Amino acid sequence: MSRIGRLPIAIPAGVDVDIDGSAVTVKGPKGTLTRQFDPSIIIERSEAALSVKRPSDEPRARAMHGLTRSLLANMVTGAHEGFSKTLEINGTGYRAQKQGSQLVLTVGYSHQVVMDEREGVTVEVPAPNRIVISGIDKQRVGQFAAEVREKRPPEPYKGKGIKYAGEVIRRKEGKTGKGK
Secondary structure, eight states: OOTTTTSOEEOOTTOEEEEETTEEEEEOSSOEEEEEOOTTSEEEEOSSEEEEEOSSOOHHHHHHHHHHHHHHHHHHHHHHTOEEEEEEEESTTOEEEEETTEEEEESSSSSOEEEEOOTTEEEEEEETTEEEEEESOHHHHHHHHHHHHHTSOOOTTTOOEEEETTOOOOOOOOOOOOOO
16 A cells, blocks of 8 residues: 555645545635546545545556645645745856846846746745745646756856755865876
């Protein structure tokens, strides 16, 4: 039995879960999320919890069991609390700013990198070297954060670039300068 799949998902107060066949809708204070799941997986709701069961021990059913439970748990958490990712910008002259619904990055190129906010994702720039990306859908928040980081990933010699808050960049030693 899947260790993740067999865990119940607690439904917090203020969150409403509707199960319609293989479609699940989660409504909460932050918003509404809807998702289609594999029809072979059984999603049951008790008074204050959701449980996920699989019909057999076939490899596909086993794989979908834990995945379905994780996706449901992320939907409940997102509708109740939301998700956020914080990015840090390191480098001389590197900075970010918000102009309307666009994120403008100055990260060492000859031009500024302009990125539009996505649907369901909000971007805040509390400081010129910090970007906070938040939303209710964990996948969208993580994808947009990865796309921002991709514009200038951190390099291992000086550590310049865009990194996640708390990410540790393994530093390399540069040239020693002793030529013989």
